[in-house]
Amino acid sequence: xxxxxxxxxxxxxxxxxxxxxxxxxxxxxxxxxxxxxxxxxxxxxxxxxxxxxxxxxxxxxxxxxxxxxxxxxxxxxxxxxxxxxxxxxxxxxxxxxxxxxxxxxxxxxxxxxxxxxxxxxxxxxxxxxxxxxxxxxxxxxxxxxxxxxxxxxxxxxxxxxxxxxxxxxxxxxxxxxxxxxxxxxxxxxxxxxxxxxxxxxxxxxxxxxxxxxxxxxxxxxxxxxxxxxxxxxxxxxxxxxxxxxxxxxxxxxxxxxxxxxxxxxxxxxxxxxxxxxxxxxxxxxxxxxxxxxxxxxxxxxxxxxxxxxxxxxxxxxxxxxxxxxxxxxxxxxxxxxxxxxxxxxxxxxxxxxxxxxxxxxxxxxxxxxxxxxxxxxxxxxxxxxxxxxxxxxxxxxxxxxxxxxxxxxxxxxxxxxxxxxxxxxxxxxxxxxxxxxxxxxxxxxxxxxxxxxxxxxxxxxxxxxxxxxxxxxxxxxxxxxxxxxxxxxxxxxxxxxxxxxxxxxxxxxxxxxxxxxxxxxxxxxxxxxxxxxxxxxxxxxxxxxxxxxxxxxxxxxxxxxxxxxxxxxxxxxxxxxxxxxxx
Amino acid sequence: xxxxxxxxxxxxxxxxxxxxxxxxxxxxxxxxxxxxxxxxxxxxxxxxxxxxxxxxxxxxxxxxxxxxxxxxxxxxxxxxxxxxxxxxxxxxxxxxxxxxxxxxxxxxxxxxxxxxxxxxxxxxxxxxxxxxxxxxxxxxxxxxxxxxxxxxxxxxxxxxxxx
Ligand SMILES: Cc1ncc(C[n+]2csc(CCOP(=O)(O)OP(=O)(O)O)c2C)c(N)n1
Numbered sequence: 001x002x003x004x005x006x007x008x009x010x011x012x013x014x015x016x017x018x019x020x021x022x023x024x025x026x027x028x029x030x031x032x033x034x035x036x037x038x039x040x041x042x043x044x045x046x047x048x049x050x051x052x053x054x055x056x057x058x059x060x061x062x063x064x065x066x067x068x069x070x071x072x073x074x075x076x077x078x079x080x081x082x083x084x085x086x087x088x089x090x091x092x093x094x095x096x097x098x099x100x101x102x103x104x105x106x107x108x109x110x111x112x113x114x115x116x117x118x119x120x121x122x123x124x125x126x127x128x129x130x131x132x133x134x135x136x137x138x139x140x141x142x143x144x145x146x147x148x149x150x151x152x153x154x155x156x157x158x159x160x161x162x163x164x165x166x167x168x169x170x171x172x173x174x175x176x177x178x179x180x181x182x183x184x185x186x187x188x189x190x191x192x193x194x195x196x197x198x199x200x201x202x203x204x205x206x207x208x209x210x211x212x213x214x215x216x217x218x219x220x221x222x223x224x225x226x227x228x229x230x231x232x233x234x235x236x237x238x239x240x241x242x243x244x245x246x247x248x249x250x251x252x253x254x255x256x257x258x259x260x261x262x263x264x265x266x267x268x269x270x271x272x273x274x275x276x277x278x279x280x281x282x283x284x285x286x287x288x289x290x291x292x293x294x295x296x297x298x299x300x301x302x303x304x305x306x307x308x309x310x311x312x313x314x315x316x317x318x319x320x321x322x323x324x325x326x327x328x329x330x331x332x333x334x335x336x337x338x339x340x341x342x343x344x345x346x347x348x349x350x351x352x353x354x355x356x357x358x359x360x361x362x363x364x365x366x367x368x369x370x371x372x373x374x375x376x377x378x379x380x381x382x383x384x385x386x387x388x389x390x391x392x393x394x395x396x397x398x399x400x401x402x403x404x405x406x407x408x409x410x411x412x413x414x415x416x417x418x419x420x421x422x423x424x425x426x427x428x429x430x431x432x433x434x435x436x437x438x439x440x441x442x443x444x445x446x447x448x449x450x451x452x453x454x455x456x457x458x459x460x461x462x463x464x465x466x467x468x469x470x471x472x473x474x475x476x477x478x479x480x481x482x483x484x485x486x487x488x489x490x491x492x493x494x495x496x497x498x499x500x501x502x503x504x505x506x507x508x509x510x511x512x513x514x515x516x517x518x519x520x521x522x523x524x525x526x527x528x529x530x531x532x533x534x535x536x537x538x539x540x541x542x543x544x545x546x547x548x549x550x551x552x553x554x555x556x557x558x559x560x561x562x563x564x565x566x567x568x569x570x571x572x573x574x575x576x577x578x579x580x581x582x583x
Numbered sequence: 584x585x586x587x588x589x590x591x592x593x594x595x596x597x598x599x600x601x602x603x604x605x606x607x608x609x610x611x612x613x614x615x616x617x618x619x620x621x622x623x624x625x626x627x628x629x630x631x632x633x634x635x636x637x638x639x640x641x642x643x644x645x646x647x648x649x650x651x652x653x654x655x656x657x658x659x660x661x662x663x664x665x666x667x668x669x670x671x672x673x674x675x676x677x678x679x680x681x682x683x684x685x686x687x688x689x690x691x692x693x694x695x696x697x698x699x700x701x702x703x704x705x706x707x708x709x710x711x712x713x714x715x716x717x718x719x720x721x722x723x724x725x726x727x728x729x730x731x732x733x734x735x736x737x738x739x740x741x742x743x744x745x746x
Pocket of ligand 1: 388389390391392393415416417418440441442443444445467469471472473474475
């Protein structure tokens, strides 16, 4: 039997266990779309190609599978570039199929021709232009393999129209491709060295990252913490791998990290870094990052090792294997007796008590942090939280407690405004039974708001909570702190009525402007079936704290509120803002 | 740390855009290519690329790791400081006249170079050797009517098969 290229594509995707495609049609992918129609392949029509790639990305983050998107050539392809770079920075496995003009026209500036493999070369893990139908199946398999193996990442496959239209005898289809050797297992002697360093530690701290989630190693991480009793912090990308409600949890470190996470890193004598890459938002000034520590760095990508921070021991491995081996080596007895770290743990407790995460409450304005905390209470911590970028993202990271892996979906490396909502759509597709919330800013949500149509059309009941401060809040915060309050082009008060926008798209729109309305609106929004947009009017000039100034040491934090003297008890009289604290 | 010249031998899959990927890795990481040669090997599916580049030991470590990360790169071999033969080939075009001809021919004879072609106005000379002897040839030929030259870039081969 003969198959067309389009049929080969769908057949091969089935073999790769693809159950949904996020896409948008156009001229050169018509043959593929015709086949989707005939085969009733599950395809969600987005409203902008950036929505497709972010949705595929969100789907991948939550499902642990490879996300897939399909777009046409030219503008369809270029519209995915931001999303590809986003997935690349966060090492998310996605495969992007782009249509291309027929092979005979490539290089002729044909209608809707762009060199998308050239454009995306620096922001894909790899990409392919398929020139012959004979190579199609093997290339697709290879693309999926590359996307999910090692350090994952996006892989783009460019499909000229004549290739999807050509035919091939079924028995001539080749599915095999040359794989390169996988990773070797960590050396036993390195594991032994690590164990020695772990046993010797008096002031240890663990910093985990997105690699633990990508490597599906949350269980091993939890086991590792149980075995060692070490306190643990995690980068934005790694939130949820270790339960946020556990006493050993320190919250996130870095620019907007907790006081105690940053102090612990600065004071520690052993730092165990797992699946993280010492991003500058985490380290800030590198010289003063963990200055007294021996560093063990476990990462799957040799490029990350010794790139920013020099480690004393590095183990190139996926997190699951390395942590598994460490756990085995630490089994039995009490590898690190509690007395050995008691002083350190007391110190950390004192830091936690001295400066918990806190904000000042108000009786007439809704505080954004309070919104997140309320959402946590109402969802009992069981929701999937996607975020946009800016203050909303940082408050979502700080004030929702993530107890489960793959429940926090955020653009870490690229910081892409407009990511959260389409990613939430993808996450909801992967986990239909879950409550999925996009915590948004009024600026970010306008970047991909058109996806409301997608969500409503397919009944993907994402809840959008806009922390509406009528500013590009995070940029405004920098202008407040570093540019003499000159709010240059960050005023967003000219904005649409988000309730009406929701209604125009066929979703539910709700609004809360006063603190006493907040709970009822959030509750109603979460209980209302279908897509809901909650426009929460919050304090306009609230800032995210703690804040480490760019280039400063992470121990040097602006805490926003007065730092209570270690000895004196905090007073609560007079005009003092009432502060609420969360650990 | 001081920047010395390094020689890196890459074995890559012979795919159309592999050179672009390698070049992109250099430019994206702020590394500079001093010279590059690329050619097929005994197996037509693989290409050998020899690159010389300046950089400190730490930069080289970073560069090699990044090159290794490319899907189409099969191996990255750092020949710097290893027992390897290194050669470059250059073609020199000389404009000569009756006076300079004898001086040029004397140099050709002395250094065992090769005249590839000549007429009464021009000749093309082939020189191969290590980088420093090429540099010396340029110095020597320049005052004798050197008009233009083309350098192949360095090729290198380890003297023993690495165990
Ligand atoms: C696509 C994109 N453009 C610009 C920026 C720069 N930027 C970072 S945060 C931010 C403000 C975001 O404002 P908003 O979505 O209202 O969120 P808020 O900070 O107020 O919570 C901007 C403009 C970005 N991250 N992404």
